[in-house]
Amino acid sequence: MEYKVEAHRIMSISLGKIYNSRVQRGGIKLHKNLLVSLVLRSARQVYLSDYYSGACLNAQSEREGNEWDITDSEREKFPPSATECDRVESTEEPQPNEQPEKEREYRENDDEVKSDQVDCTSTLQEQNQNSSLDSVAKVSSETPPESITEPKESPSDSAVAERDSTPEANGESHQPPKPHVCSNRKRSAEESESGDSPQKRTKVASSNAKEDEEAEEMDTSNVSNLITIFGSSFSGLLSKESAKPEAEAEDSGQICCDQMLKNLNPWSTAIVAF
Amino acid sequence: MHKNALLCSVAADIISTVEFNSTGELLATGDKGGRVVVFQREQESKNQPHRRGEYNVYSTFQSHEPEFDYLKSLEIEEKINKIRWLPQQNAAYFLLSTNDKTVKLWKISERDKRPEGYNLKDEDGRIRDPTTITALRVPVLRPMDLMVEATPRRVFCNAHTYHINSISVNSDYETFMSTDDLRINLWNLEITNRSFNIVDIKPVNMEELTEVITAAEFHPHQCNTFVYSSSKGSIRLCDMRASALCDNHSKFFEEPEDPSNRSFFSEIISSISDVKFSHSGRYLMTRDYLTVKVWDLNMESKPLETYQVHDYLRSKLCSLYENDCIFDKFECVWNGSDSVIMTGSYNNFFRMFDRNTKRDVTLEASRENSKPRAILKPRKVCVGGKRRKDEISVDSLDFSKKILHTAWHPSENIIAVAATNNLYIFQDKVN
Numbered sequence: 259m260e261y262k263v264e265a266h267r268i269m270s271i272s273l274g275k276i277y278n279s280r281v282q283r284g285g286i287k288l289h290k291n292l293l294v295s296l297v298l299r300s301a302r303q304v305y306l307s308d309y310y311s312g313a314c315l316n317a318q319s320e321r322e323g324n325e326w327d328i329t330d331s332e333r334e335k336f337p338p339s340a341t342e343c344d345r346v347e348s349t350e351e352p353q354p355n356e357q358p359e360k361e362r363e364y365r366e367n368d369d370e371v372k373s374d375q376v377d378c379t380s381t382l383q384e385q386n387q388n389s390s391l392d393s394v395a396k397v398s399s400e401t402p403p404e405s406i407t408e409p410k411e412s413p414s415d416s417a418v419a420e421r422d423s424t425p426e427a428n429g430e431s432h433q434p435p436k437p438h439v440c441s442n443r444k445r446s447a448e449e450s451e452s453g454d455s456p457q458k459r460t461k462v463a464s465s466n467a468k469e470d471e472e473a474e475e476m477d478t479s480n481v482s483n484l485i486t487i488f489g490s491s492f493s494g495l496l497s498k499e500s501a502k503p504e505a506e507a508e509d510s511g512q513i514c515c516d517q518m519l520k521n522l523n524p525w526s527t528a529i530v531a532f
Numbered sequence: 533m534h535k536n537a538l539l540c541s542v543a544a545d546i547i548s549t550v551e552f553n554s555t556g557e558l559l560a561t562g563d564k565g566g567r568v569v570v571f572q573r574e575q576e577s578k579n580q581p582h583r584r585g586e587y588n589v590y591s592t593f594q595s596h597e598p599e600f601d602y603l604k605s606l607e608i609e610e611k612i613n614k615i616r617w618l619p620q621q622n623a624a625y626f627l628l629s630t631n632d633k634t635v636k637l638w639k640i641s642e643r644d645k646r647p648e649g650y651n652l653k654d655e656d657g658r659i660r661d662p663t664t665i666t667a668l669r670v671p672v673l674r675p676m677d678l679m680v681e682a683t684p685r686r687v688f689c690n691a692h693t694y695h696i697n698s699i700s701v702n703s704d705y706e707t708f709m710s711t712d713d714l715r716i717n718l719w720n721l722e723i724t725n726r727s728f729n730i731v732d733i734k735p736v737n738m739e740e741l742t743e744v745i746t747a748a749e750f751h752p753h754q755c756n757t758f759v760y761s762s763s764k765g766s767i768r769l770c771d772m773r774a775s776a777l778c779d780n781h782s783k784f785f786e787e788p789e790d791p792s793n794r795s796f797f798s799e800i801i802s803s804i805s806d807v808k809f810s811h812s813g814r815y816l817m818t819r820d821y822l823t824v825k826v827w828d829l830n831m832e833s834k835p836l837e838t839y840q841v842h843d844y845l846r847s848k849l850c851s852l853y854e855n856d857c858i859f860d861k862f863e864c865v866w867n868g869s870d871s872v873i874m875t876g877s878y879n880n881f882f883r884m885f886d887r888n889t890k891r892d893v894t895l896e897a898s899r900e901n902s903k904p905r906a907i908l909k910p911r912k913v914c915v916g917g918k919r920r921k922d923e924i925s926v927d928s929l930d931f932s933k934k935i936l937h938t939a940w941h942p943s944e945n946i947i948a949v950a951a952t953n954n955l956y957i958f959q960d961k962v963n
């Protein structure tokens with residue numbers, strides 16, 4: 259779903275803004291940070307709404323059997339009106355050899371998605387083409403349970419945190435699609451940076467916000483810096499149970515981050531863990 | 533209406549506020565570098581009738597300097613957020629200027645006479661040797677070249693934890709209020725070491741923060757009434773007679789959100805960036821990102837009128853979020869008779885809405901079409917489809933050229949428009 263892509267992109271951009279506000283001249287602007295955190299929260303709700311709505315259909319989808327034996331070309335032609343809930347998910351995972359094909363699809367679909375970015379606010383209501391992206395996303399989302407033992411599988415860290423919080427945690431749950439699924443990253447780079455994707459996206463989004471939205475390959479050194487920065491500040495904030503407003507202006511910005519953080523708990527868990 | 537360009541001045545820095553005084557004789561601008569420039573209108577003279585009403589620089593002074601809060605390790609910007617004039621009571625002019633943390637009262641006065649003939653010091657100011665003084669004389673005032681000097685008379689500081697976004701002088705001319713994100717403080721103009729907190733919306737637990745105050749203003753005639761706007765798109769009217777702390781409003785103005793317009797950015801675009809009472813005191817005007825609304829104080833449920841400023845941006849909110857333009861705080865102004873309202877947009881466009889005829893016009897503040905006595909041509913933004921010859925398409929708009937601050941003369945059709953670091957003054961053509 260494009261709106262999931264957009265939701266994730268907006269989350270990354272928002273995180274980047276909050277991060278940048280710390281180094282801004284004049285101190286943290288409470289109003290702007292509050293608005294950014296509201297956007298972040300909305301985007302996250304949208305992003306995760308599919309997770310919960312899909313989870314309740316899981317039992318139903320199992321009964322309906324395996325409709326997963328469709329070819330890639332058919333996926334591409336999947337009718338735009340199909341919603342995710344209609345999509346049948348199967349616990350029989352697609353074979354790994356389909357993954358390279360999925361990669362190709364990611365990139366194709368990505369270009370189309372990027373051309374629609376200007377209309378991202380309308381993607382909430384309307385459903386553009388590229389529902390094949392949805393099917394691809396579905397496919398990829400099914401892979402983590404199978405590859406859970408593979409430490410290199412990138413979203414597994416963040417997915418683990420999400421999965422643990424839901425009752426269906428036994429490999430048959432409907433996972434949220436990997437965060438990086440719909441971005442234009444090479445697979446190998448993704449797999450080597452397991453658990454990094456949210457932070458990487460933040461960095462890339464904030465630095466590339468004004469360029470074309472093509473996500474480049476991972477820059478591992480920058481990424482690790484970013485993780486360090488996020489890790490030190492966010493985990494530090496997480497450890498504070500309540501905000502002490504001695505330095506209120508600064509804390510207000512931090513508290514906004516705190517607010518956001520509580521919503522992003524699974525991610526920050528991943529950060530801290532990493 | 534035809535607008536003549538009268539004057540175009542370039543400031544060294546980005547202009548951050550523009551304000552006429554109560555007679556319109558003076559126009560003050562504040563900029564990002566903490567400077568205030570005051571323009572004065574030329575007196576009409578019979579010798580040069582064509583130079584009627586031009587504004588020339590009257591005084592320039594550094595109002596605020598950058599500061600550093602050592603306790604919080606925060607730099608305090610010197611940018612002037614607001615200027616408000618006090619009504620004139622004697623020959624001197626007084627204005628309040630504020631940055632993020634400190635409000636200052638400035639006195640601007642003219643000096644055109646100089647005392648000469650002191651006994652104890654000579655004309656250069658050096659002390660005379662007393663033994664050389666043989667006679668006593670009375671100093672006399674002699675004319676000198678006009679000098680305009682600005683002196684800070686009061687400094688109101690250390691009362692705001694958050695960033696000050698508004699100041700407003702009360703109609704009693706004794707008090708004023710300063711507003712930051714969470715609190716509004718009431719000051720007496722004479723007393724700087726004490727202020728009263730009249731609104732406090734800070735939650736006990738900052739994590740529960742959901743809205744902030746974005747602007748506030750006193751009623752133009754009722755000294756007990758003021759309004760403040762919030763980031764959630766609501767306006768609260770408070771009466772200071774009701775209680776010392778005005779956390780409970782007397783009136784609450786809010787329009788229910790249109791669910792069909794819901795998006796990730798609904799909250800941002802509903803945040804009110806400016807609120808202004810009409811001169812009559814009967815109406816309120818609010819500006820959010822895409823619209824200007826006029827409210828009747830007697831009707832809280834919905835605005836009286838809603839004007840679309842640049843609705844074509846509604847589909848571009850995501851890009852505007854990315855480049856931070858969605859956080860731009862546009863101001864809005866009434867004309868002297870409350871019949872026309874004006875606000876700014878992008879690409880150096882500004883918009884005027886006539887409340888009576890329901891007609892609106894888009895004008896551009898740019899050097900090309902602002903030669904002296906040139907007439908401004910209405911502009912049009914083409915939303916889609918076929919673009920006419922002199923229309924501009926939405927994608928060609930320059931979002932770095934934004935008009936956030938405008939001012940309207942209190943009684944005449946003279947407007948001041950700040951476009952980044954240029955100030956444009958336009959006047960209605962008089963035949």
